[in-house]
Amino acid sequence: MSDARVSLQLYSLREHTADLDALFGRIADLGISRVEPFSIFDRTMEFVPALRRHGLTAPTGHAPFLSDELEVRGERVSLPPASVAFQAATALGLEVLIDPMVPADRWRTADEVERTADRLNGAAEQAAEIGLRVGYHNHSFEFHHDIDGQSAYEHFVSLLDPRVVLEVDVYWAAIGGQDVPALLGRLGERVAALHLKNGPIDIDPFAPGSGVRSYELDQTPLGEGALDIAAxxxxxxxDRLDVIEFDHVDDDMFAAIADSLRYLEERTDGAR
Structure with a gap:
């Protein structure tokens, strides 16, 4: 097992979560010791002992605590308050709770972006009281609009409390038109984690009228695809956390995860 700080976003294996022990056993057998739950509200108290049984920890996790409701399969679904997400995060032993997505219609104007930043700053204040940090995970639509000469995403970052961290999804940032190494250079030490996957970057499923869904793209392991992952x-x-994640691969998902882990381990070994 490499000593690289590698984790796995469990959304990649969402079709295998019925039997947590079987799933976590397979993840541990791959040599992965960290995972990132994609919805910490679900089965929280089942996760805690199951993770422990297989020697896994969850330093980060996702919950949509910056929204009061979200659209799911065409229906508006009410969400619990941030305090409930903080309770679940504490039970799971998270270090950082990350909001996975603020909807695209809240990234169009300065006022909308500033309201979201204010909400995240308030959450950072609350979370700090219980020893928790909070952060945000991007898709591509945060880069669709410019505000004062920079992307809505970077305008958002400029408004954040220093305690707020970023989980940069490098694939979606590239699809959003970003030079990802340059973006990371501008964001600096605020980047606590990366979401890592590869694949084609010429189709943006989050662009208006694209007609393509994210899980229809044929994503690939880190050693393949259009992105220069090494750069x-x-x-x-x-000191960031490298989080392997896929929305979809045409081949075996466990094999794609293993190939990506091998890529990261070989880079770590080569740097010694």
Missing amino acids: ILDAAPA
């Missing part, structure tokens, strides 16, 4: 890793802070 991206070199541009990121040395």
Whole structure:
């Protein structure tokens, strides 16, 4: 097992979560010791002992604590308050709770972006009281609009409390038109984690009228695809967490995860 700080976003294996012990056993057998739950509200108290049984920890996790409701399969779904997410995060032993997505319609104007930043700053204040940090994970639509000469995403970052961290999804940032190493250089030490996957970057499923869904793209392991993953890793802070994640691969998902882990381990070994 490598000593690289590698984790796995469990959304990649969402079709295998019925039997947590079987799933976590397979993850541990791959040599992965950290995972990132994609919805910490679900089965929280089942996760805690199951993770422990297989020697896994969850330093980060996702919950949509910056929204009161989200659209799921065409229906508006009410969400619990941030305090509930903080309770679940504490039970799971998270270090950082990350909001996975603020909807695209809240990234169009300065006022909308500033309201989201204010909400995240308030959450950072609350979370700090219980020893928790909070952060945000991007898709591509945060880069669709410019505000005062920079992307809505970077305008958002400029408004954040220093305690707020970023989990940069390098694939979606590239699809959003970003030079990802340059973006990481501008974001600096605020980047606590990367979401790492590869694949084609010429189709943006989050663009209006694209007609393509994110899980329809044929994503690939880190050693394959359009992104220069080596340059991206070199541009990121040395102490970040590398989170392997896929929305979809045409081949076996466990094999894609293993190939990506091998890529990261070989880079770590080569740097010694």
